[in-house]
Amino acid sequence: MSVRFPEVNTPATLVDRQRLQRNIDAMAEYARAHELRLRPHAKTHKIVEITRIQLQAGAVGLSVATLGEAKVFVESGVEDIFVAYPVWASQEQAAELLRLANKARLSIGADSVEAIHNLAQRIPEQRERIGILIEVNSGHNRSGRMPPDVVPVAQAVVDAGFSFRGVFTFPGHSYGPDQAKPAVSDEEQALASAKEALVAAGIPTEVLSGGSSPTATLMHGGVVTEMRPGVYVFGDAQQLELDRIGWDDIALTILTTVVSRDDGSSGSTRRIVVDAGSKVMGGDRPAWTTGFGRVMGEPDARITALSEHHGTIIWPEEQDLPEIGSRLQVIPNHVCVAVNLVDYLYVTDGNEPLEKWQVAARGLNC
Numbered sequence: 001m002s003v004r005f006p007e008v009n010t011p012a013t014l015v016d017r018q019r020l021q022r023n024i025d026a027m028a029e030y031a032r033a034h035e036l037r038l039r040p041h042a043k044t045h046k047i048v049e050i051t052r053i054q055l056q057a058g059a060v061g062l063s064v065a066t067l068g069e070a071k072v073f074v075e076s077g078v079e080d081i082f083v084a085y086p087v088w089a090s091q092e093q094a095a096e097l098l099r100l101a102n103k104a105r106l107s108i109g110a111d112s113v114e115a116i117h118n119l120a121q122r123i124p125e126q127r128e129r130i131g132i133l134i135e136v137n138s139g140h141n142r143s144g145r146m147p148p149d150v151v152p153v154a155q156a157v158v159d160a161g162f163s164f165r166g167v168f169t170f171p172g173h174s175y176g177p178d179q180a181k182p183a184v185s186d187e188e189q190a191l192a193s194a195k196e197a198l199v200a201a202g203i204p205t206e207v208l209s210g211g212s213s214p215t216a217t218l219m220h221g222g223v224v225t226e227m228r229p230g231v232y233v234f235g236d237a238q239q240l241e242l243d244r245i246g247w248d249d250i251a252l253t254i255l256t257t258v259v260s261r262d263d264g265s266s267g268s269t270r271r272i273v274v275d276a277g278s279k280v281m282g283g284d285r286p287a288w289t290t291g292f293g294r295v296m297g298e299p300d301a302r303i304t305a306l307s308e309h310h311g312t313i314i315w316p317e318e319q320d321l322p323e324i325g326s327r328l329q330v331i332p333n334h335v336c337v338a339v340n341l342v343d344y345l346y347v348t349d350g351n352e353p354l355e356k357w358q359v360a361a362r363g364l365n366c
Contacts, residue, residue, distance in 0.1 A: 004327040008346060008353060010257040011276040013338065014329065015345045017354060019251035020233060021053065027216065027232050028057040035221035039063050039082060039209070041230030044336045046361035047345070048076045050233060061105070063228040067093055068364025074104045076360070082209070083108040084168060084228060086135055086143050088115050093366075094122035097130055107131035107165050111145050116156040127161040133168045133207060138190035139183065140172035147193035151201045158203065166207030167194045168228075174214040177242065177288055184215045188223040214244045236335035237294045238286065252345070253296055253329035254280055254338065256311065258322045270315055272322055276330055277309040282337030289333055296329040303330065 005012070031038035040054050043065040051062060051073060061080025064070050067089075070081045081100070087108045089097060097119075100106050110116055110132050120127065134153045137144035145153060150167055157164040169190055174183035191208040198205045211219060211227035219227055231239060234252035239245045256276035264270035283306060285292050291302040295313060305312040311330065315321050322328065332338040339345070340363065344356045 004329070005255055005346075005348075005353060008255060010255050010327065011274075011280045012255045013280070013342045013345050014253050014255050014353075015234070015347050015357070016251045016253075016350050017347050018350060019249065020050070023233055023235065023249060023251055024050075024053055024057050027229060028054075028059065030217055031227060032058060034219065036219060036224065037226040039080075039226055039228050040233070041065070041084065041228050042069060042073060042361070044230035045233055045339060046072075046359045046364075047339075047357050048073070048360050049357045051076065051078060054233070060226075063230070064361075066364055066366055067096060067100075068366055069361045070100055070106065071096065072361040072364065074100050074106075078104060080105045081107070082131075082133065082168075082228075084170070084209075085109050086111045086115060087119075089119050089122060091122050094119060098123055098126060101129035102126070105131070107133055107163075109133055109135050109168060110153060110157070111135040111143050113153055113156045116153065116160055116162070119162070120160040128163050131163040131165040132157045133166050133209060134194070136167050136169040136190050136194045138169040138171050138210070139186040140170055142170070142172060144169060147190050148197050150194045151197050151203070154198055154203050155201065164203065164205075166205050166209065166225075167191060167198070168207070168209035168226075170228075171210060171212050171215055174212050175238065175242070175286065180214045180218055180242070180244065183212070184218045187211075187215070192223045213239060214242055217244075231335055234335045234339075235331075236338075237291075237331045237333045238284075238289065240294060240331070241289055247296070247299070250296065250331055252335055252339070253331055255346075256328055256330055258324050258326050258328065259310075261321055261324055263321055270317065270321065271304075272313050272315055274311045274313060274328060274330070275309060276311045278306040279308050280338065280341055281306055281311060281330070281332045282334050282341060284332075284334035284337055286333070293333050294331045296331060298328075
């Protein structure tokens with residue numbers, strides 16, 4: 001097996017520039033064809049250069065998970081940001097929200113009257129600069145209100161003088177075998193019911209925002225007005241195992257070196273060990289997945305264990321066992337976690353490194 005990227009120390013996180021562009025263009029075209037506004041979730045990549053590519057392709061703005069992420073992207077020139085999270089702001093964060101809202105069109109999530117009152121206490125003026133979307137529970141059963149219960153929260157937004165912009169949901173229960181289509185139906189029903197309740201209360205509702213990467217290409221215009229996929233830019237092993245993408249859609253891999261091997265000749269399990277462990281791969285393994293990730297070019301190999309700096313891969317019997325010192329490209333289960341573990345990504349043309357992109361919003365968890 002030939003040595004790949006010999007000048008790059010391993011483990012190293014790689015992005016195939018052509019596949020990245022293809023993924024971004026395809027999602028933008030899908031959104032246009034179905035009359036959906038595309039607001040990609042930047043918590044996946046946290047990279048300014050990728051944001052610019054997404055906006056050039058037609059994204060209307062960005063979704064982020066934290067105020068720290070919002071700051072990075074507003075300062076980089078993004079003019080429309082949605083913090084898709086039920087924000088409970090400290091005094092310092094409230095001041096930062098107002099500062100950013102005077103530089104860009106800023107919206108945040110909320111799912112309680114208490115959060116609105118808290119924000120109002122901390123922002124005595126210019127409240128109309130800050131947009132708020134109410135989170136709806138569409139079946140993931142994490143945060144969010146049931147559809148009829150969004151009305152008192154929205155009324156609190158209006159009464160406090162903030163800008164009420166609509167409702168949003170995250171169909172996270174789409175992350176499971178054969179769950180994407182039912183999750184889309186749940187999402188549409190929840191958002192439609194929330195809008196109906198708001199209209200009945202006399203509260204105009206501009207935005208009905210939803211979407212996840214497993215459901216993105218199952219969504220259609222009509223009920224939902226906006227989609228917020230994130231993982232689609234890179235792909236990951238979860239998306240592969242859910243059959244939502246193919247191998248050729250994987251744009252991010254981790255270059256890793258074989259540091260140990262056991263050919264099974266003594267009755268042990270035939271395996272290799274690589275230098276990509278949980279500190280670069282992340283440790284996510286949903287119960288329905290077949291391992292901690294996959295191996296590019298070897299669909300039957302399985303990453304069965306991760307330590308901090310070791311990855312154990314069971315190798316198919318019919319395939320030659322890689323030699324010590326050879327290099328592989330592995331695919332993490334959850335790419336959002338893997339990106340947040342490194343300072344930069346190597347951007348490649350598929351064969352050679354071209355440049356490095358800094359993970360500018362890395363670690364900004366608040």
